[in-house]
Amino acid sequence: MxxxxxxxxxxxxxxxxxxxxxxxxxxxxxxxxxxxxxxxxxxxxxxxxxxxxxxxxxxxxxxxxxxxxxxxxxxxxxxxxxxxxxxxxxxxxxxxxxxxxxxxxxxxxxxxxxxxxxxxxxxxxxxxxxxxxxxxxxxxxxDKVQVPPDVPLSEAYRMQVRYSGIDANGHLNNSRYADICLDALDEEELKLSLHNFRITYHNEARMGDDILVLRSDLSEGSIYFRGESTEGKPFFEACLVVGLQEKSSL
Structure with a gap:
């Protein structure tokens, strides 16, 4: 072992x-x-x-x-x-x-x-x-990720969980949530270097679930995300920290 x-x-x-x-x-x-x-x-x-x-x-x-x-x-x-x-x-x-x-x-x-x-x-x-x-x-x-109450979020897009995201456990695989977050970025934001990514999974998303993807503006290098159902049930909260250049060290 x-x-x-x-x-x-x-x-x-x-x-x-x-x-x-x-x-x-x-x-x-x-x-x-x-x-x-x-x-x-x-x-x-x-x-x-x-x-x-x-x-x-x-x-x-x-x-x-x-x-x-x-x-x-x-x-x-x-x-x-x-x-x-x-x-x-x-x-x-x-x-x-x-x-x-x-x-x-x-x-x-x-x-x-x-x-x-x-x-x-x-x-x-x-x-x-x-x-x-x-x-x-x-x-x-x-720590668990929580979008600060003073950070406004706006709708980026909506999606439905389909075959391509489901794993053997019958829910949306945890790795696919990164795609959900990055799909909410524009082309210029996608060119920035990743410094940190934090995500907390609140409820599993299953086949056929609709997810409303919300995001904040880029502020001081950070972008917050939340995915929720049309009834407001949270699926996840995440924070992405980016910069113009790669970090020099960890």
């Missing part, structure tokens, strides 16, 4: 955007792949969890960027389980280039859920052993 997992991934052309850089959603998908591989390596198989009626729910993700990977670049993604805090499970990530330089680091908060009842379970309900690598940490537990 391993307390930490690391694997290499090549940024193929279908992972990239119009700038020949890795899309944010592709990065989130690769991070999820690394976490899945780590859990699988510790003997916790997806099918066994499904048969037990259990699943993982991502609650909050906080990512810091020095730069995004580029087309055909090979990066290594390291991830480790930091243990639990109450009902929450903590997992960190680091992304490095081929020379070992740190490009991206991330903190995430997960919950174990009863898939049928859509109820959060205590860690003691988990029937498997997961190695803990608590001695290494990116930082404290990330």
């Amino acid at each position: 391993r307390g930490s997992w690391k694997d290499d991934y090549k940024i193929s052309s279908d992972y990239t955007d119009f700038r020949a850089q890795c899309r944010l959603s592709s990065l989130l998908a690769l991070m999820q792949r690394a976490a899945d591989a780590h859990v699988d390596d510790m003997g916790v198989l997806w099918q066994e969890m499904k048969d037990s009626g259990m699943g993982w729910m991502l609650i909050t993700l906080d990512i810091e960027f020095k730069r995004m990977p580029r087309i055909l670049e090979t990066v290594s993604i390291q991830t480790w389980n930091k243990g639990t805090k109450g009902v929450l499970w903590l997992r960190d990530y680091r992304v490095r280039d081929a020379d070992g330089n740190l490009m991206i680091q991330s903190r995430s908060v997960w919950a174990l859920v009863d898939v049928g009842k859509r109820k959060i379970l205590r860690p003691s309900a988990f029937p498997y052993r997961l190695d803990v690598h608590a001695e290494e940490s990116i930082g404290d537990v990330p």
Whole structure:
């Protein structure tokens, strides 16, 4: 068993955007792949969890960027389980280039859920052993994202959850929310460098759900987002921090 997992991934052309850089959603998908591989390596198989009626729910993700990977670049993604805090499970990530330089680091908060009842379970309900690598940490537990009450939001667009976004858990995959946010930006905003992305998932979006995507103006480098149903039920809140240049360090 391993307390930490690391694997290499090549940024193929279908992972990239119009700038020949890795899309944010592709990065989130690769991070999820690394976490899945780590859990699988510790003997916790997806099918066994499904048969037990259990699943993982991502609650909050906080990512810091020095730069995004580029087309055909090979990066290594390291991830480790930091243990639990109450009902929450903590997992960190680091992304490095081929020379070992740190490009991206991330903190995430997960919950174990009863898939049928859509109820959060205590860690003691988990029937498997997961190695803990608590001695290494990116930082404290990330705060939930909340759009400040004094930040006005306006409608960017509306969308309906369809086949292309649904995963094996029957809901919109967490990586696709990055596309939802970036699809709300204009071309000039998309040319800016990513410095930080934070997102909190409030309620799962399922096939056929309509999502009203709201965003703020770009102010002091930050853009806030909220996705909600036509009845006002929140699906997610997020914040994107951007700049004219890539960050010099993390």
